[in-house]
Amino acid sequence: MKLISTSLLCLISLFATAQTANTLSVDDDHISKEAGIEQLSWLEGYWQGNALGGTAEEIWSAPAGRSMMFSFKLTVEGEVLFYEIGYIKEKNNSLILQLKHFDKNLHGWEEKEETIDFKFIAIKGHKVFFDGLTFERLNDNQMTVYVASKNKDGSLHELVFNYKRR
Numbered sequence: 001m002k003l004i005s006t007s008l009l010c011l012i013s014l015f016a017t018a019q020t021a022n023t024l025s026v027d028d029d030h031i032s033k034e035a036g037i038e039q040l041s042w043l044e045g046y047w048q049g050n051a052l053g054g055t056a057e058e059i060w061s062a063p064a065g066r067s068m069m070f071s072f073k074l075t076v077e078g079e080v081l082f083y084e085i086g087y088i089k090e091k092n093n094s095l096i097l098q099l100k101h102f103d104k105n106l107h108g109w110e111e112k113e114e115t116i117d118f119k120f121i122a123i124k125g126h127k128v129f130f131d132g133l134t135f136e137r138l139n140d141n142q143m144t145v146y147v148a149s150k151n152k153d154g155s156l157h158e159l160v161f162n163y164k165r166r
């Protein structure tokens with residue numbers, strides 16, 4: 001399992017800001033479209049699915065205080081590999097998704113003041129696009145999350161999380 005965990009951690013820690021089949025990318029000077037947190041209220045709840053060789057779980061709070069917080073856990077072969085905590089919040093009449101990673105002992109991956117940031121791009125139909133990350137609402141009880149990720153050699157691929165509401 002150590003080989004699997006090391007590979008997954010390296011893979012996931014290298015988020016890309018480039019477009020893949022189901023994600024979009026923007027430049028640093030991108031100005032996000034107007035949006036409000038209530039537009040994402042459908043995310044609220046407990047989601048679970050198979051991804052990255054294990055079980056992925058996301059728990060989203062209801063919109064409150066102009067934000068929605070979430071926690072994420074990946075378990076492989078009965079062992080937690082890592083956690084994330086973050087939020088989507090309203091910022092400058094738009095949205096931003098920010099998160100931090102933690103190993104199974106809650107040791108942070110990012111520096112104390114650092115976050116992984118995904119700028120909001122647009123909502124198109126049942127898809128919510130952030131820079132390098134897409135939420136796709138399939139129905140009231142299923143969603144897919146796509147994340148652009150860089151391999152060690154610099155090439156891009158998509159991480160796919162197929163969730164069902166629990």
